[in-house]
Amino acid sequence: MTAHTSEAPPGPSVPPERDADHLSREHFVVIALLLVSAFVVILNETTMGIALPAIMDELDITPAVGQWLTTAFMLTMAVVIPTTGWLLQRLGTRGAFVLAMSLFSTGTLLAALSPAFGLLVTARVVQATGTAIMMPLLMTTVMTLVPPRHRGRVMGNVSLVIAVAPALGPTMSGAVTTSLGWRAVFWVVLPIALTALVVGALMVRDVATRANNRLDPVSLVLSAFAFGGLVYGLTAFGEAAQHEMPVPPAVPVVVGVLALGAFVWRQLVLQRTDAALLDLRVFRAPGFTVGLSVMAVSMIAMFGMIIGLPLVLQEAMGLEPLASGLIMLPGGLLMGLLGPVVGNLYDKVGPRPLVIPGLAAVGVSMVLFATLTTSSPVWWVVLGHLVLSLGLALVFTPTFTSALGGLVPSLYSHGSAVISTLQQLAGAAGTALFVALLTVRSVALLDDGASAAEATAGGAELGFTVAAVVMIGAIAVATRLRRAPVVEGAAAH
Numbered sequence: 001m002t003a004h005t006s007e008a009p010p011g012p013s014v015p016p017e018r019d020a021d022h023l024s025r026e027h028f029v030v031i032a033l034l035l036v037s038a039f040v041v042i043l044n045e046t047t048m049g050i051a052l053p054a055i056m057d058e059l060d061i062t063p064a065v066g067q068w069l070t071t072a073f074m075l076t077m078a079v080v081i082p083t084t085g086w087l088l089q090r091l092g093t094r095g096a097f098v099l100a101m102s103l104f105s106t107g108t109l110l111a112a113l114s115p116a117f118g119l120l121v122t123a124r125v126v127q128a129t130g131t132a133i134m135m136p137l138l139m140t141t142v143m144t145l146v147p148p149r150h151r152g153r154v155m156g157n158v159s160l161v162i163a164v165a166p167a168l169g170p171t172m173s174g175a176v177t178t179s180l181g182w183r184a185v186f187w188v189v190l191p192i193a194l195t196a197l198v199v200g201a202l203m204v205r206d207v208a209t210r211a212n213n214r215l216d217p218v219s220l221v222l223s224a225f226a227f228g229g230l231v232y233g234l235t236a237f238g239e240a241a242q243h244e245m246p247v248p249p250a251v252p253v254v255v256g257v258l259a260l261g262a263f264v265w266r267q268l269v270l271q272r273t274d275a276a277l278l279d280l281r282v283f284r285a286p287g288f289t290v291g292l293s294v295m296a297v298s299m300i301a302m303f304g305m306i307i308g309l310p311l312v313l314q315e316a317m318g319l320e321p322l323a324s325g326l327i328m329l330p331g332g333l334l335m336g337l338l339g340p341v342v343g344n345l346y347d348k349v350g351p352r353p354l355v356i357p358g359l360a361a362v363g364v365s366m367v368l369f370a371t372l373t374t375s376s377p378v379w380w381v382v383l384g385h386l387v388l389s390l391g392l393a394l395v396f397t398p399t400f401t402s403a404l405g406g407l408v409p410s411l412y413s414h415g416s417a418v419i420s421t422l423q424q425l426a427g428a429a430g431t432a433l434f435v436a437l438l439t440v441r442s443v444a445l446l447d448d449g450a451s452a453a454e455a456t457a458g459g460a461e462l463g464f465t466v467a468a469v470v471m472i473g474a475i476a477v478a479t480r481l482r483r484a485p486v487v488e489g490a491a492a493h
Helices: 025-045 048-059 068-113 117-145 148-180 183-203 217-240 250-273 280-284 288-316 321-327 329-349 352-370 378-405 409-447 452-478
Strands: none
Touching (some): 025 068, 025 117, 025 148, 025 183, 048 068, 048 117, 048 148, 068 183, 068 217, 117 378, 117 409, 148 288, 148 321, 148 378, 250 280, 280 288, 288 321, 288 452, 321 329, 321 378, 329 352, 329 378, 352 378, 352 452, 378 409, 409 452
8 A cells, every 4th residue: 555645746757677576686786886985985074083183293283273174074064965855856866976976086086185284174075075965865776776675674784884984984094094194094095986986987877766956046055054054053062162262153053043944944935846955845754753853863872972982082091092993893893784684673673663772772871981980991881882883773774764764756865865964963963062061071070170081081971971861852752653654656566
């Protein structure tokens, strides 16, 4: 039985290949290639934190200046991702892939050769533009090609890319930077990116709905101010807790909120004629908003951990950056191994039996991290990270699949763009929240006579405790999760 679950612009009928019980070999190769490409571009996103000290030494820059390598990347992602719904429909699968990997490869080459900091930042912006296109492209292609009964298994591999690649980035960066220098981080990634580009240009074909909608320049400007302002403002809140900022963080946040309101109003008007830059009819689909909410809280917890745990390991426990990355490696591998397993379980039992225990496990891991002190054993950290990885593995695949599963095919690209935009906002919010809590608590402990290491551990305790409490609210929301119905026009059996 099928049902209309959201209004959507009309599009071409679904190709016959998508009605088959199994993926054709050609479609399997396309998805595998997109998975590898997405893994590489997202792995690159989290490499700069570990490599930054070496970059600062060679290019003679301060930490405040060096931080722009990460901030510029996040801002570019936040501005470009909302346009990808329109972009994928305009360029098609092959055109979007070639554009994404060409930009990413060009940015990677420029970064490896950069003689000055300004050019390195520019290279990171070019990289981020390609990265921003890749994840919505991957999710849209999976939803377009994979029949509903097998989506959980394939989305498990997508979760591997989204969750594991950021966790492995610091480990790879630490190992390469320590032995070969920071430029080698880019030289290692470049041949893989170029190979994917060449193979993809030869093998990828258009498989998704295409439309020749005109780009609305007003929406583009509003999107840049809305999402760029919010991401920058949230990131600045975390920095403002550590030192004075030239512009109060509230200013870009207020600008972002006002621009977001105008952007939403503009899209509601334009989607009446199927001309929206980001079609908001995705929120009418069953399960989309609930899945998105659970995903946002989980992303906040994950990115808070990504920024907070290395701080505890290095500043409080005195470990080297490479050792910190290696401690997080077993959890990343566990999450990768569990991705397809959880996907298969989703296909059988739906989201709630997986997501609710997963959120509980994330909460338990935050409690474990909150107990860390300057003398905690390394195995306790590894245990906490393994529990966290287990929980996130149980959460991501079901929420991605249930959120996108209720959409009609012509809205897949817009739904994927909304999810990817939310990831950037959640990442900025998680980082800002954790850094702010850690800093406030650390300053108070320093005033009371604690050492710097003890103050860092105490600040992290507050951040992880708040995260554990937030997960309780996420569990309440997750009780409303349902398996998305098969919608009319989607691949079905």
